[in-house]
Amino acid sequence: xxxxxxxxxxxxxxxxxxxxxxxxxxxxxxxxxxxxxxxxxxxxxxxxxxxxxxxxxxxxxxxxxxxxxxxxxxxxxxxxxxxxxxxxxxxxxxxxxx
Amino acid sequence: xxxxxxxxxxxxxxxxxxxxxxxxxxxxxxxxxxxxxxxxxxxxxxxxxxxxxxxxxxxxxxxxxxxxxxxxxxxxxxxxxxxxxxxxxxxxxxxxxxxxxxxxxxxxxxxxxxxxxxxxxxxxxxxxxxxxxxxxxxxxxxxxxxxxxxxxxxxxxxxxxxxxxxxxxxxxxxxxxxxxxxxxxxxxxxxxxxxxxxxxxxxxxxxxxxxxxxxxxxxxxxxxxxxxxxxxxxxxxxxxxxxxxxxxxxxxxxxxxxxxxxxxxxxxxxxxxxxxxxxxxxxxxxxxxxxxxxxxxxxxxxxxxxxxxxxxxxxxxxxxxxxxxxxxxxxxxxxxxxxxxxx
Numbered sequence: 506x507x508x509x510x511x512x513x514x515x516x517x518x519x520x521x522x523x524x525x526x527x528x529x530x531x532x533x534x535x536x537x538x539x540x541x542x543x544x545x546x547x548x549x550x551x552x553x554x555x556x557x558x559x560x561x562x563x564x565x566x567x568x569x570x571x572x573x574x575x576x577x578x579x580x581x582x583x584x585x586x587x588x589x590x591x592x593x594x595x596x597x598x599x600x601x602x603x
Numbered sequence: 604x605x606x607x608x609x610x611x612x613x614x615x616x617x618x619x620x621x622x623x624x625x626x627x628x629x630x631x632x633x634x635x636x637x638x639x640x641x642x643x644x645x646x647x648x649x650x651x652x653x654x655x656x657x658x659x660x661x662x663x664x665x666x667x668x669x670x671x672x673x674x675x676x677x678x679x680x681x682x683x684x685x686x687x688x689x690x691x692x693x694x695x696x697x698x699x700x701x702x703x704x705x706x707x708x709x710x711x712x713x714x715x716x717x718x719x720x721x722x723x724x725x726x727x728x729x730x731x732x733x734x735x736x737x738x739x740x741x742x743x744x745x746x747x748x749x750x751x752x753x754x755x756x757x758x759x760x761x762x763x764x765x766x767x768x769x770x771x772x773x774x775x776x777x778x779x780x781x782x783x784x785x786x787x788x789x790x791x792x793x794x795x796x797x798x799x800x801x802x803x804x805x806x807x808x809x810x811x812x813x814x815x816x817x818x819x820x821x822x823x824x825x826x827x828x829x830x831x832x833x834x835x836x837x838x839x840x841x842x843x844x845x846x847x848x849x850x851x852x853x854x855x856x857x858x859x860x861x862x863x864x865x866x867x868x869x870x871x872x873x874x875x876x877x878x879x880x881x882x883x884x885x886x887x888x889x890x891x892x893x894x895x896x897x898x899x900x901x902x903x904x905x906x907x908x909x910x911x912x913x914x915x916x917x918x919x920x921x922x923x924x925x926x927x928x929x930x931x932x933x934x935x936x937x938x939x940x941x942x943x944x945x946x
Binding site for chain 1: 797799800802803806807810
């Protein structure tokens, strides 16, 4: 019991660090493409770690399955939306940051 | 309440106020809408903290999601982002002119008096509320068995105060009629949005429909219900419209209208039948109540979803009688998926 709790806490903290890094990247990176990079990569891994941490504490398999489903859906949505935002930005003619 | 929870709630409360203020005062309309969506999501989190998951779901899906999408599409109609800013700045200049201000002064004073009266009334009501009243919660719990469902929220919405929900459905329908009276849909042609959005919509729409069905079913004994399920259906519709799909012209006539009024019609019919049987309007016999509520909710879910998607469409879809040619397929041949590379 204790081992899973420690492992779960470590995963949650690691996830929070990824979220923090993604947010800092969103705020500090110079243009829309690099911001997208920071946001989607970091948030996907961050959410994955948080979900993994929560799955360890889940009461039943259904809860664990729902949590994993949330992660998969967010992966799908955020990857697609990052692509769409980047495409719209290219179409609008926003230059790449050098 | 632990210290951590208190800190979280305080942070949440202040974030809400800050976001609301920023959304109201932002001169950039796009920014204001994004802030409004963020406000809606935090509001949903607040409802979760207040132990109201039903409201949280409705807030996240309707308040943040669909209203946000509607506002964004309205902004797109206003013209470019800069155009809307120009409108706003023009208004701002007009407002700052002394002559206008003088003309508006009586109205502003009247507005202030009215607002102060409302605020004073609210303060008076809050101050005179008796303390430690149990509310209607006990009454609801005592009569839960005869309502046909075991989720108290659904019992209140669909049984005890069914006419409120009936009127809400009617308001939604009236809104759509208002939008439709402004004119026809501007463009009817379909477009292929590119492989990513197309794949996303193909993957998500079946999932959304399934989730809507689940929420509708689960509403009888857990958080969920017609509005939450309907907003998921509406979201699926918005996604399809964004992905370039358009309702076939053959469906835009009677089939669309029937599905729009289905919810209100089922509700009224269920209420009327029991008047004929010597009961009150919307007074269901306990033995049928569960089935009836599920039927009404199923009809309402369909109507709410289609109404919300139709609102996003923005105008009355043109209806044409099917002629000799077959109705257009969902994807014109000329715009098959092309994996074009932008240079």
